[in-house]
Amino acid sequence: MGRPTETQPDSLTVRDNRTGKTYNIPIVDNAVTATAFKGMTAPKRAGERDENETEKGLRVQDKGFLNTAVIRSEITYIDGEAGVLRYRGYPIEQLALQSSHLETAYLLIYGSLPTGEQYKFFENEVMRHTVVHSDAEGFFRSFRYDAHPMSMLTSAFAMLGSYYSDANPSLQGQRLFTKGDKASLAIMDRQIYRLIGKATTLAAMAYRVRQGRDFVTPPTGLSYTGSFLYQMDHIGEENYVPNPVLEKALDVLFLLHADHELNASCTTVLQTGSSLVDPYSAIAAGCASLYGPLHGGANEAVIRMLISIGSPENVPAFIEAVKRREKTLSGFGHRVYKTSDPRSFIVRKTADEVFKVTGKDELLETAMALHDAAMKDEYFIKRKLAPNVDFCSGLIYRAMGFPLDFFPVLFAVPRVVGWLAHWRQMMLQEGGVKIWRPRQIYVGPGKRDYVPAEQRAAVQGLGKTPSAVEHGGMSKRSMLASFKGKTKL
Structure with a gap:
């Protein structure tokens, strides 16, 4: 320089x-x-x-990655100011209207829209890999009856990694996925087929556990979302076929949620994948990240918010409480979009189609009253808090009969596609993979010398000492009991 x-x-x-x-x-x-x-x-x-x-040398500080680019990507483009979202250059509006989730998955992963023959091959491979090992039944049955489905799904993705030693760079050599030759690409593609195919099966199994039902073998002849609905809902009926409107709506929602650039979960997948761990472990890490209420749990938070509001006449009071920061407004605003979320318009249209079949959700009027009030209020206009994709998607899932805690699963299943697209791109990037190791600004104590316990002054204060917790049941009785070796406090 x-x-x-x-x-x-x-x-x-x-x-x-x-x-x-x-x-x-x-x-x-x-x-x-x-x-x-x-x-x-x-x-x-x-x-x-x-x-x-x-x-x-000088370090660059960027708390929360507000303006740090960590990778060069060809996959998804977002213009938050203009409300633009494109997959590989294609506007999301065009894809939602004309494409399908699996066709868009091909686009995101391989870079171009497939021909009819290419798509048929890809679809066949994905659907052929929907079946899981019979041991998976025992794995899912080991969870408590009230286990959260996202906990089960996260664990299940990690579990898959133990079945496929051919996909583990720790066993097969660290350049397993980074060579870029024909053999390496074939191994990589096999894991992509497996993960996309089995995502719906694992999610359906998590759902069936909560319902107390037997698991369903993935059917043949149905679409990706049709197969998913079948696995969740079929209980022995002859010639069972999911409702086509719900099947299509779910496919559109899957397409909209397939990727969104370097969001928290995608970044987690890449951070984890940069150590050259197997892709199943990386996807499990992404699933865990998505679990949080600031990410995949946002549409669930919208429904809980609407339930708490109750009815349209309570909206003005809720709006004022939000302004006083006594309440949280969910489903509005976005870390990236500063005007409108382009996906929200597509979701609203999809919601109309679903409600024609299911009937309008009782919360819809409250949602629309909240939408109209927020969009007219100067407080929200100045802060650019427009509805995002989560505002209406939760209403669709609720109308379709999905329980609230299953909403994040319906986000995770399609997002597997985006995670894999970015993971594949990183594995094949020019110059190879470098492990992600961010710097920090250390502001802690300087060098200190060790002081023996009897010479130390007690440090007190909230957060500076371990919290006392209440014990009950067996722990409480054991602490009151006498036995050899008991620690005296």
């Missing part, structure tokens, strides 16, 4: 006022490389902490 010249117009000029030095950093695709700042060193000042590591 030297002083900028007239021949370097695409660059950033930085003057370090600590040293007076000027640096020239190239700008490529409207981005600068964070490691370029590492060369901006300065002498340690008097009294400055050693832990600042000033002489080792």
